[in-house]
Amino acid sequence: MGGLVARTAARPDLPDPVRVAGGDGLLFGRADVEALAGRGEVARLAPSDAAELLAAAEVDDPVDRPGTGPVALGALPFHPDAPAEVVVPALVVRRGPDGSGWVTTVGTTDAPPADPAAVDLTPWATDPPPGPGPGRFAVESVRAPSAWTDAVGRATARIRAGELDKVVLAREVRVEADADLDVAAVVRRLARGFPGCYAFSVDGFVGASPELLVARAGDQVQAQPMAGTAPRRGDPVADADAVAGLRASPSYRQEHQVTIDAVYDGLLPFCSFLDFEPEPSVVTLPNVTHLATTVRGQLSSPAAGILELVAALHPTPAVCGRPRAAALAAIAELEGFDRGPYAGAVGWLDRHGNGTWAVAIRCATVRGPEARAYAGNGIVGDSDPATELVETRAKLQAILGVLVRP
Ligand SMILES: C=C(O[C@H]1C=CC=C(C(=O)O)[C@@H]1O)C(=O)O
Structure with missing residues (x-):
């Protein structure tokens, strides 16, 4: 894998990050503070390696606020000695407390990211229809x-x-x-x-x-x-x-x-x-x-x-x-x-x-x-x-x- 390359764009049409995460993406957020959703996986690695990878990334981020640009998300185990990993998603959707929205696309020098201003967000515009789900x-x-x-x-x-x-x-x-x-x-x-x-x-x-x-x-x-x-x-x-x-x-x-x-x-x-x-x-x-x-x-x-x-x-x-x-x-x-x-x-x-x-x-x-x-x-x-x-x-x-x- 080459180094990380990331591009960020403001998106006033941002859908709810909860919907973007769906059941198979990543989510972390609180409605009145910030919410981040991630989809796809550019890297899955130890948190300290992720910090290094992110710090070395080639980034085009005109917003440059905490949490814009490429990020890593994850859940670290309770036991301090247990192995831990975080994920650098290929698509990050971030909503700020004022409702402002940004999209970041992440790739590598070998596979550059798509244009974040052009990512189609319409698949997440509404909740999917409810399925039958379990009955017992x-x-x-x-x-x-x-x-x-x-x-x-x-x-x-x-x-x-x-x-x-x-x-x-x-x-x-x-x-x-x-x-x-x-x-x-x-x-x-x-x-x-x-x-x-x-x-x-x-x-x-x-x-x-x-x-x-x-x-x-x-x-x-x-x-x-x-x-x-x-x-x-x-x-x-x-x-x-x-x-x-x-x-x-x-x-x-x-x-x-x-x-x-x-x-x-x-x-x-x-x-x-x-x-x-x-x-x-x-x-x-x-x-x-x-x-x-x-x-x-x-x-x-x-x-x-x-x-x-x-x-x-x-x-x-x-x-x-x-x-x-x-x-x-x-x-x-x-x-x-x-x-x-x-x-x-x-x-x-x-x-x-x-x-x-x-x-x-x-x-x-x-x-x-x-x-x-x-x-x-x-x-x-x-x-x-x-x-x-x-x-x-x-x-x-x-x-x-x-x-x-x-
Ligand atoms: C460990 C838990 O809660 C912690 C957080 C808030 C209040 C707690 C308590 O009152 O015991 C716990 O320390 C849990 O919900 O599993």
């Missing part, structure tokens, strides 16, 4: 709920014995349909039903995550770690009480603070300025409410690239625990399944080291008629296993609701 679904907790609450009990005992401060334990739920699941329809429902979340689709790994791991635009960096959850009950008064309960609960505050401290400490060495909200904000999703704290900073010069920032933070205590090594060991022992990309990082990088990565939660891997959905909770010394189980059920509802449509 079997949904099962891979491990009995009681086995999971036992594991939570064992984790709290270890935490109380001083072996670690916090660990995130997750559940796996299997969905088996009587026909192939329609990934494109699932992704559309996620993007439209959870507009405040980062919707993603990478090789059948789909989800809508509320949690920003880290974003870099030039020398500006931002993260929004989350920890502390209350299921929503559909009654504003009860929901407000639940949020007040979260804020007042020493256990939830501790779970939250552990996560904020780790993100702050992880970013600090790269920053000339870094600050976080003095009090957690409340992020309200259709199914749950979270405590979240925005961390913002300015990177020192030369600014670290997005992959360096991701590597410094991932896995945060929002998905792993503290200390990290003890939490990884406890997860391996108590959880009973391979997380794969669940609780990893999903997002994109451009040729300048900019990018946005979300924590890959509220998600499922879909393969033909089968899906595996995941949700986990932060456990501290006085966590109550039964309450934690209820919390995982509320979190799972988001992804199960878009998968199971008989």
